[in-house]
Every structure is written in C-alpha cells, then in structure tokens.
Amino acid sequence: MGNRGMEELIPLVNKLQDAFSSIGQSCHLDLPQIAVVGGQSAGKSSVLENFVGRDFLPRGSGIVTRRPLILQLIFSKTEYAEFLHCKSKKFTDFDEVRQEIEAETDRVTGTNKGISPVPINLRVYSPHVLNLTLIDLPGITKVPVGDQPPDIEYQIKDMILQFISRESSLILAVTPANMDLANSDALKLAKEVDPQGLRTIGVITKLDLMDEGTDARDVLENKLLPLRRGYIGVVNRSQKDIEGKKDIRTALAAERKFFLSHPAYRHMADRMGTPHLQKTLNQQLTNHIRESLPALRSKLQSQLLSLEKEVEEYKNFRPDDPTRKTKALLQMVQQFGVDFEKRIEGSGDQVDTLELSGGARINRIFHERFPFELVKMEFDEKDLRREISYAIKNIHGVRTGLFTPDLAFEAIVKKQVVKLKEPCLKCVDLVIQELINTVRQCTSKLSSYPRLREETERIVTTYIREREGRTKDQILLLIDIEQSYINTNHEDFIGFANAQQRSTQLNKKRAIPNQGEILVIRRGWLTINNISLMKGGSKEYWFVLTAESLSWYKDEEEKEKKYMLPLDNLKIRDVEKGFMSNKHVFAIFNTEQRNVYKDLRQIELACDSQEDVDSWKASFLRAGVYPEKDQAENEDGVQENTFSMDPQLERQVETIRNLVDSYVAIINKSIRDLMPKTIMHLMINNTKAFIHHELLAYLYSSADQSSLMEESADQAQRRDDMLRMYHALKEALNIIGDISTSTVSTPVPPPVDDTWIQSSSSHSSSRVSRRGIAHGVGRVEGPPGLATVGAATLRGPEATKRRVGLKAHVSPGASHAVSPGGSQRGQEARAVAATGPSSWSTDESGGRRPPAAPSRPTIIRPAEPSLLD
Structure with missing residues (x-):
C-alpha cells in the first residue's frame, strides 16, 4: 500500500464517523473529490492508481479512458470492489476490475475509440482508504480518431468541466514533462473553474523520459510559469514495468532513487514524488476536515443542549439499580407538586412566554370574567322598575300608602341577591376546569409511566371534585348570609333620606360618566x-x-x-x-x-x-359601557309610563330603585372580594397541600409500586435512545476536540502571477467561440532567439527557455521562429506538425528521432479557426 498519509487520516475520520453513526446521523464532512485532468497518455491513471495503491485501471496507447470513472472509496474491514451496473457481484481480484472497466467501456462506446459522458461507477471497499471520490477523466484530445465525432475536443472539455466545477473538487492538472507547459490544456481548464488557484495542483509526469541534457527544475521550483500551489513532479511506471507486474511499492522506491540521484532535482527530492503528492492531498483533506469542524461542533452542542432538559430525569438512573423505581416515584411525585405550585402561584424561572399558565387564567376569571358576569345580571333596569312597582302596590293592598314601604326594598334586594348564585357557581366551575387542565399539563412529564400518570390524574381530580362541593356550599352560604340580614346602616349605603338626591346625581353621572x-x-x-x-x-x-x-x-x-x-x-x-x-x-x-x-x-x-x-x-x-340587554330600553321613550300613572308611586319607585342600586353595589363589592378568597382557601390551597402531603400515600395504597412504575415499551425505548444519543453527542464533541489538537492546518500559499495561463472563459458560450480559444501565451514571430510572452519581450537563450518551459542547452544554430512572411495557415500547419508524431526530424545520419524539448518552439494557435476546424 503506497498511501501512508491516507492511512494516518483514516483513524481520525473513522472516529468521527463512528460517533455520528452511533447517534443515527451522517458526519457530513463532504470530503473533496479528486479529479485528475490532462492530455492523452499524460499519466493521469498512473497518478490515480498511486494514490489508491492498487493496479486496477486500463493501460495502453492513445485514448484509453473513454468514459469517466467515478471511483468511490469506502472504508471497510474487508477489501473488495463492486460496480453500480452489476451490484450483485463482488470483485476481490483487481485484474478482474480492470477487465470489467474495459468491457463496460466497450459496451457503451464500442471498440473503435468511441467516447461517452456516461460514467462508470466503481466502489472500492478497503481498510486502507478514506471515504473519498476519485475521478479518472478522458484525456484531452485534438484530432478525432476511429468512431470519435468531429467535435471530440469540445465534448471532452464539457465532460471535464462538469466534474471540476464543484467547489469541493481538488484538481490535479497533469502535464508530461516532454511537452510545452504553456500549452497545457489541463491548466487552462483548471484556470476557468478555479481562477484563484486555491484548489489546483500542478503535476509534472514523465520526468524520466526527458531528453538528455534537459530538466524541469525551474518549473518544479515554481520560478517559471508559476502556480499558486506550485508543481509536484512524479515518475510513473512505464508500460514495460506494468506488463512486468512491477508493484507500486517497488515503483515508489525507484521514483525516490531517481529524484535523489538526478543533479537537477536532488536538492528538492523531499518535495517531489508520489508520496509528497499524497501528503499534499492529505493535507488538503485535513484542512477541509478542520474547516468543517466548527459547524459540526456547533450542531452537536445545540443538539446536546436540547437534550439536556429531556435527559435530566433519566441520566442519573441506572436500569440495574433495584431502588430505581422507588427513587423515580418519589422524585416524580415531588416534581409534580413543584410544577403544579409554579403553574398556580407563578414563578420567575422557566416562564412560559407562549400561553397563560393556570394561575394567570384563574386570575383573569377572578378579576375580569366574574365581574363581567355580575354586571350582566345586575343591570336589568326595566324589569327592576316593574318589580318595584308591583311590590309597592302589593304591600299597600287596598290601601293608599302615604310613605315608601321598606318591605318593598327588602323584597327586591333579596331577589337580586338570589341572582348572584348563578355567576358565583359559574366562577367556581371555570376555576375547577383550569385546575384540572393544570393537573393534566403537569402529569405530562409522567408519560414514561402510563399507569402512574393515570392514577395521579385520577386521585388529584377526584380530590378537586370533592373540594368543589365544599366550595360551592360555602359560596351558597355566603349568599344566604347576605339574604338573612339587610344592613341598612352600612357606611356605604345612601339611606332613604339621600335616595332622592342621589337619584338626581346618579342620573347626571350616567348622562356624563x-x-x-x-x-x-x-x-x-x-x-x-x-x-x-x-x-x-x-x-x-x-x-x-x-x-x-x-x-x-x-x-x-x-x-x-x-x-x-x-x-x-x-x-x-x-x-x-x-x-x-x-x-x-x-x-x-x-x-x-x-x-x-x-x-x-x-x-x-x-x-x-x-x-x-x-x-x-x-x-x-x-x-360605563354595558352589554346590550343590561341597560333600559328607551326606544319609544315611554319606559315607565305604564307604572307611573300616579306621580307619588313614580317617586316611590325611583327612591327604592336607588336604594336597591346602592345596596346591591355593596353586596357585589363584598362578593367580588370574598369569592377569590373562598375559592383559594377551600379549593386551590387545599389541593396544593393534598399534592404535597397526601398524594404519595394515596398512590401507594391505590396500586402496587411495581405496576405504577411499569414503563411502556415506547417510553423505555425513547429513554434508552435519548441516553444513548446524549452520551454519543458528548463523545463526538470530545473526538472533535482531539482532532482539533492532533492535526495541523496549513495556510493557503500567497497568490502568484498566473496570467500566463490563458483561461478559455468563453468555452461554454458557443461552439464558434470555443474554437477560437488561444492555446498559448503570446505570438512567436521574428528572428531566432526572440519570444514575446505576455507584455515582456525576451531575447537569446532565455527566450528559448520560455518557449519550452524547461531548462535546456540551446543549439546556436537551431532555428525556432516562424517566418514573419509566412501565411497564417502556414503557421497553423507548423503548429500541428510540432505537436504530433509527424514532427519527428531527420538527423545527420538520416535516422528518425523525436525532437528534443529545447528544439520545439512554443507555437501559438491564432484566434481564428485553425486547420483542425
């Protein structure tokens, strides 16, 4: 296995994954997917295999990867692979995996170099990997071959952009050392989706295949054509090594030896090679994990706080404790009493801000609802005057009375007092209903023990109903007491002498209250x-x-x-x-x-x-604004004419009406004061005392303790789940703290001037504009040894190095420039010739050989359509 850095990260991430799995959630780290981008035969698949540590990808010349391969690495104790298109089959031999990839590619694209954007999904389960997504993409090609369509270049670019546009993708822009770096399509595509260079890493392959006397030192030192995250050089296995079954571990040793022995690279050997590439990628994963931790920690802490209150009643009880049921019963009955008292008396802590508590509702009954009910029955002016008139006439009988009879006053007052019974009893009923609702709300905490909750509600409700009878009897007694003696010497009573005068004042007051x-x-x-x-x-x-x-x-x-x-x-x-x-x-x-x-x-x-x-x-x-039926009806203006034929009788009716009004106001004032006190003393306070002192004894006598404390299956499961989640959340928070202290985050490198990469920003706009993309950094014209790069003009050997992107020895006699007088299409033809196999030249002995790296000028495509179009 070649990826040691990956193996160091695995335990940290697995701890997190296990902690989240124990609470039934996913970790949501969203680790970056690693996409490998480059031209044909640039060594992309080899880089990917080195990272995974397994030989499983197809090999060959030309375009080999013809469909995207989405490789999902999943941590598992056993090592095997499976494809999405044949889930039922598990592959343990990775040579079979390679064969299946080739067969599945041919099933969709055919055998004659066709391509398809339909991805192959492969999952590899292994104890040596993290949960990552790796993507092997087709190589960027220019000229269609076989069954490939004419616009193969743009199809492949569109396909690649779909995968590397995701913000969490790391882009490995692979470029072989024996081609012009300034013309690297991989870097151009990366520049399009990552203009800041934050997630692009340059990878230089085939360093061992460069011509003798040339090297890529300036590029790897990030001095020539720099990238923000720089370049990493790697040496992959050759086709001969692969065919000879050279394993990755041996290949890594050979790569290490190459960098240590090469005079241009030995001083930076520790920053080169596949292990360093893996270390760099793993550091990016570490940085990403660390950046994800604050959000995860905040989420866990909020969940833990929300569970604290619910778990409070459970976390100190152990299921194997023999005294657990007794402790739970005592605690719950005590808590029920505390909760009931808080809801009735009010409390400064844990105030409900969403609805009124039982005590606040009872207060509204006492001081808003009950007075309103009294006023509704108090003011029935027309009936009252009629009753007074009849009473006076019936007391006088056949005689004509000279004085206003006080017996009529007493008869009317007693009749008015009897009417108080209905609103008073209604007030008691309303308070009882609120008390019962409060009891039900308080017993909701006992839902873990259905029998205990049921018995508690039954016992307390029965007691409240018993107190209801006592309270109503006392209220009726108060009303009977008021009926038994009419105290006309009360300090607030106006008396007969002042009745007439008070009548005038009251009338005025009603007119202008x-x-x-x-x-x-x-x-x-x-x-x-x-x-x-x-x-x-x-x-x-x-x-x-x-x-x-x-x-x-x-x-x-x-x-x-x-x-x-x-x-x-x-x-x-x-x-x-x-x-x-x-x-x-x-x-x-x-x-x-x-x-x-x-x-x-x-x-x-x-x-x-x-x-x-x-x-x-x-x-x-x-x-002074009363309900509709409570005031006298004056529609016709003849309210009292029926009973005021005799002016003397009319005066007597008015006098007694004012006396009744005054005395009934005294009674109402007394009743409004005594009703809350009576209900509080006989019902509410007694109920609180019963809950505190007698409820527990009633529970013990009503049923067996074990049956009372028998949990429902759902509640027992809920308790166990809550306790498990509570402890798992605490463990996850501890693990996050450990990861925060055991890993180190590296800062992002400072920006560099990467304007030499010409980003094809109009790639996705239209086919015509995409064909006009410049593939270089400047136009090469003029005499040998002169190159224009960006805004700077370089001369001599330095110009030649800029063209090639490599450190090399320049032959003074070599010609590198395009003839100034040459046609534009001629330049295009030479550009194609310089990049393909046909660019091989004839040496002095007449043999054919590939061009040396420094002998190839940087030929820049013009913005107009080229010959390939």
Missing part, C-alpha cells in the same frame, strides 16, 4: 372588522379606552389619531364568529340609532382570542 376625569382604562391592538373592501377592508389600529372616550391611532406611539368616539349612549353586543375567520368579534353601537363611525351604525372590533374579548368587555364595563 366620570366628567372631568381622564383615566386611561386600557390600551391595545384591535381590528375594525366591518370596513368595506372599497374603503380598504379590515384594518388593525391601536385603541385607547378612557373613562370618557374610545380613541384609535395608527400605531402604539399614539401620534397619529384616526378617530375619537365619546362613550355616551354606547353599548356592547356579541357578534358571531365568521365561518372563514379565526378572529373573535364584539360590536359597539349607539342606543339612539346614530352612526358610530362615519356611515357605520356599529363598529365590529376583532381580537385573536375569546379571552381578549372578555378582557376588553370588562374594561368597557369599568368605563
């Missing part, structure tokens, strides 16, 4: 629901209710007032909720049939919940 006082009773958002679509539709405003008026503004800053509505003659009525609306609505209207706002007889105000509606109604009551 709270005159001279500007008291803000409530502020809040409401929606005016009945504005027509032609006028803008429903709108939300900021409402301010005072003792005198209802105003609304654009927003809560109260700077832009939209309207102010006086409260005179206003009433409230309920409005049915719309079929498609989720709003709760009530309306305000004028009893004198006047428009309330613009052309509206009533304003429909909408809230998000019924609780908000009740709260606003209670606020309007404080401002």
Whole structure:
C-alpha cells in the first residue's frame, strides 16, 4: 500500500464517523473529490492508481479512458470492489476490475475509440482508504480518431468541466514533462473553474523520459510559469514495468532513487514524488476536515443542549439499580407538586412566554370574567322598575300608602341577591376546569409511566371534585348570609333620606360618566372588522379606552389619531364568529340609532382570542359601557309610563330603585372580594397541600409500586435512545476536540502571477467561440532567439527557455521562429506538425528521432479557426 498519509487520516475520520453513526446521523464532512485532468497518455491513471495503491485501471496507447470513472472509496474491514451496473457481484481480484472497466467501456462506446459522458461507477471497499471520490477523466484530445465525432475536443472539455466545477473538487492538472507547459490544456481548464488557484495542483509526469541534457527544475521550483500551489513532479511506471507486474511499492522506491540521484532535482527530492503528492492531498483533506469542524461542533452542542432538559430525569438512573423505581416515584411525585405550585402561584424561572399558565387564567376569571358576569345580571333596569312597582302596590293592598314601604326594598334586594348564585357557581366551575387542565399539563412529564400518570390524574381530580362541593356550599352560604340580614346602616349605603338626591346625581353621572376625569382604562391592538373592501377592508389600529372616550391611532406611539368616539349612549353586543375567520368579534353601537363611525351604525372590533374579548368587555364595563340587554330600553321613550300613572308611586319607585342600586353595589363589592378568597382557601390551597402531603400515600395504597412504575415499551425505548444519543453527542464533541489538537492546518500559499495561463472563459458560450480559444501565451514571430510572452519581450537563450518551459542547452544554430512572411495557415500547419508524431526530424545520419524539448518552439494557435476546424 503506497498511501501512508491516507492511512494516518483514516483513524481520525473513522472516529468521527463512528460517533455520528452511533447517534443515527451522517458526519457530513463532504470530503473533496479528486479529479485528475490532462492530455492523452499524460499519466493521469498512473497518478490515480498511486494514490489508491492498487493496479486496477486500463493501460495502453492513445485514448484509453473513454468514459469517466467515478471511483468511490469506502472504508471497510474487508477489501473488495463492486460496480453500480452489476451490484450483485463482488470483485476481490483487481485484474478482474480492470477487465470489467474495459468491457463496460466497450459496451457503451464500442471498440473503435468511441467516447461517452456516461460514467462508470466503481466502489472500492478497503481498510486502507478514506471515504473519498476519485475521478479518472478522458484525456484531452485534438484530432478525432476511429468512431470519435468531429467535435471530440469540445465534448471532452464539457465532460471535464462538469466534474471540476464543484467547489469541493481538488484538481490535479497533469502535464508530461516532454511537452510545452504553456500549452497545457489541463491548466487552462483548471484556470476557468478555479481562477484563484486555491484548489489546483500542478503535476509534472514523465520526468524520466526527458531528453538528455534537459530538466524541469525551474518549473518544479515554481520560478517559471508559476502556480499558486506550485508543481509536484512524479515518475510513473512505464508500460514495460506494468506488463512486468512491477508493484507500486517497488515503483515508489525507484521514483525516490531517481529524484535523489538526478543533479537537477536532488536538492528538492523531499518535495517531489508520489508520496509528497499524497501528503499534499492529505493535507488538503485535513484542512477541509478542520474547516468543517466548527459547524459540526456547533450542531452537536445545540443538539446536546436540547437534550439536556429531556435527559435530566433519566441520566442519573441506572436500569440495574433495584431502588430505581422507588427513587423515580418519589422524585416524580415531588416534581409534580413543584410544577403544579409554579403553574398556580407563578414563578420567575422557566416562564412560559407562549400561553397563560393556570394561575394567570384563574386570575383573569377572578378579576375580569366574574365581574363581567355580575354586571350582566345586575343591570336589568326595566324589569327592576316593574318589580318595584308591583311590590309597592302589593304591600299597600287596598290601601293608599302615604310613605315608601321598606318591605318593598327588602323584597327586591333579596331577589337580586338570589341572582348572584348563578355567576358565583359559574366562577367556581371555570376555576375547577383550569385546575384540572393544570393537573393534566403537569402529569405530562409522567408519560414514561402510563399507569402512574393515570392514577395521579385520577386521585388529584377526584380530590378537586370533592373540594368543589365544599366550595360551592360555602359560596351558597355566603349568599344566604347576605339574604338573612339587610344592613341598612352600612357606611356605604345612601339611606332613604339621600335616595332622592342621589337619584338626581346618579342620573347626571350616567348622562356624563366620570366628567372631568381622564383615566386611561386600557390600551391595545384591535381590528375594525366591518370596513368595506372599497374603503380598504379590515384594518388593525391601536385603541385607547378612557373613562370618557374610545380613541384609535395608527400605531402604539399614539401620534397619529384616526378617530375619537365619546362613550355616551354606547353599548356592547356579541357578534358571531365568521365561518372563514379565526378572529373573535364584539360590536359597539349607539342606543339612539346614530352612526358610530362615519356611515357605520356599529363598529365590529376583532381580537385573536375569546379571552381578549372578555378582557376588553370588562374594561368597557369599568368605563360605563354595558352589554346590550343590561341597560333600559328607551326606544319609544315611554319606559315607565305604564307604572307611573300616579306621580307619588313614580317617586316611590325611583327612591327604592336607588336604594336597591346602592345596596346591591355593596353586596357585589363584598362578593367580588370574598369569592377569590373562598375559592383559594377551600379549593386551590387545599389541593396544593393534598399534592404535597397526601398524594404519595394515596398512590401507594391505590396500586402496587411495581405496576405504577411499569414503563411502556415506547417510553423505555425513547429513554434508552435519548441516553444513548446524549452520551454519543458528548463523545463526538470530545473526538472533535482531539482532532482539533492532533492535526495541523496549513495556510493557503500567497497568490502568484498566473496570467500566463490563458483561461478559455468563453468555452461554454458557443461552439464558434470555443474554437477560437488561444492555446498559448503570446505570438512567436521574428528572428531566432526572440519570444514575446505576455507584455515582456525576451531575447537569446532565455527566450528559448520560455518557449519550452524547461531548462535546456540551446543549439546556436537551431532555428525556432516562424517566418514573419509566412501565411497564417502556414503557421497553423507548423503548429500541428510540432505537436504530433509527424514532427519527428531527420538527423545527420538520416535516422528518425523525436525532437528534443529545447528544439520545439512554443507555437501559438491564432484566434481564428485553425486547420483542425
């Protein structure tokens, strides 16, 4: 196995993978895929094989890789390979893998050099690899051969770009040492997708095949034609070595010997060769892993925090502890009592910000809902006057009374007191319902033990129902006490002497309530629901209710007032909720049939919940705006005419009505004060005491402890899963910390001037523009020894070195330039001739030999269509 650096990374990544697998998740490291790009027979497959450490790719001359090979390396204890197109078969002999690649290539492309963009997917399972994706791509070619289409060059380039455009791809731009580096199509393609050079590594192959007297020292030292990440030279196995079954380990030793013995490379041998290439790639993988760790750590920490609360009740209990059930029972009953008390009494810690707790809801019942129910039954003016009139007449009988009878006052008061029973009992029912809901919410933590939860709910609910009877009896007793004695000497009672005078004052006060006082009773958002679509539709405003008026503004800053509505003659009525609306609505209207706002007889105000509606109604009551049926009906203006034939009787009715009004207000004040106290003492406080002191004993007596603490299968599984995930998350965080300290990140090299690589940025725009791509860095013209590179003009031997990209000895008599007078097509022909096998020359003895590297000028294709087009 040749990749030692890979083997060092494997344990680190596997620890992470194992930790994530234990919590049922994937690691999401998204390790980079490594794409090898280069021309035909540049040594791409050999580089890839050296990296993997196995011989498994087809070999030969010409175009061998004719379909992309997507090689997925997967860590496994056993070593084998399998193809996506034949999943059922496992290959343990890698010679068979090579044969299958060749056969599958021929099945799609044919046997006559055809190509196809359809990839071959190969998975290699091995204990010596990381979970990586390696891509072997077809070599870049210029001239179609065999069954290849005429636009073979552009098809291959498009295919390569699809794979190297991904940001997480590392690009190995492979160029053989015996060709012009400035004309490297691999570097041009890499420049297109990676203009900053952050993920491109230059690889120079076939250093051992260079002509004698030439070397690539300046290139490998990144002095000539520099790249940001520089170049790495490698020596691959020859076809003879491969056919002779020379293994990779022996080939690596031979490569090492070559660099140490070569005079041009020995000083940088430690930075050359396949091991250094592997080390560089592994460092990139390490950097990528380290860059991924902060996001992984943040994700794990957030998951751990979310689990902390859920695991709190489990993490200290061991399944094999014999006292576990007893401990759990005691702890859960105690926690239930604490939770119940917090929800009722309120707590500064762990405040629920999404909905009202049981205690807050009970408070609204006491101080908003109950007073509203009292006011609804209190003001029934027309019936009250009728009853007073009948009472006076019935007491006088056949006689004509001279004085207002106090017996009529007592009879009316007692009848009004009896009416208090309904709202008082309704208040008790509402509180009981909230208590039972609170109990159910608190027992939700006992869901791990269904029988315990069921028994706890049953026992506490039964106790609440028992207290319900006691509480209602006490409430009825209070009402009976109020009936038993009418205390006309109460300090707040107006008395008979002041009744007439008070009547006049009260009437004036009703006409102009709270005159001279500007008291803000409530502020809040409401929606005016009945504005027509032609006028803008429903709108939300900021409402301010005072003792005198209802105003609304654009927003809560109260700077832009939209309207102010006086409260005179206003009433409230309920409005049915719309079929498609989720709003709760009530309306305000004028009893004198006047428009309330613009052309509206009533304003429909909408809230998000019924609780908000009740709260606003209670606020309007404080401002003197009552429900529709609670005020006298004055439609015809003859409210009392039926019972006021006698002026004296009319005065007596008015006097008693004011007396009743005064005394009933005293009773209501007393009831509003005593109801919360009675309910708190007899029901709520007693329930809290029962939970703290007696619930545990009732549980022990109601069922066997083992049956109470019997977990449901689902809950037991959930507990085990949570505990396992909790410990796995902690372990994963520890592993991330170890990786952070055991690995080192290397900085990105500084940018270099790589403008010598002419990126074909218009490659994907159109076929015509792609054919016009320049494949060089400048036009070579003029006499021998003169080259123009970019904006600089070089002369002499240095110009020759620039043309070739290699350090070489230059023959003074050699001619390198294109004739200035030559035609453009002639230059193109010479460019083709210089790059193909036909460029071999005849030596002095008449033999044929390949050109030496320094003897080949850098011939640049013109921007116009070439002969190959």
